[in-house]
Amino acid sequence: MRYGGNTIPCPDVSECGFHNTCAGQREEWEDQLDELAATIRRTALQLSARRRAAAAALRTAVEGCLKELAMGGSRFDVRIGEHA
Numbered sequence: 001m002r003y004g005g006n007t008i009p010c011p012d013v014s015e016c017g018f019h020n021t022c023a024g025q026r027e028e029w030e031d032q033l034d035e036l037a038a039t040i041r042r043t044a045l046q047l048s049a050r051r052r053a054a055a056a057a058l059r060t061a062v063e064g065c066l067k068e069l070a071m072g073g074s075r076f077d078v079r080i081g082e083h084a
Contacts, residue, residue, distance in 0.1 A: 051080050
């Protein structure tokens with residue numbers, strides 16, 4: 001490898017045992033990654049539900065204010081889209 005004009009030798013990982021250590025942990029790391037991804041999905045779904053509830057409450061509150069301003073025929077809407 002070359003960095004900034006200097007040549008840095010790449011170590012032979014078989015000599016230090018790093019490869020063997022990491023190879024044994026790969027499955028464990030993949031399991032941890034799957035668990036974390038599932039937690040993120042659950043949390044995102046909970047957040048989306050809370051946002052939809054807050055949007056509905058905001059709509060109701062704003063439309064109530066509009067009625068007080070003699071603008072009862074007006075509508076206010078909050079749309080929350082989901083992106084994958």
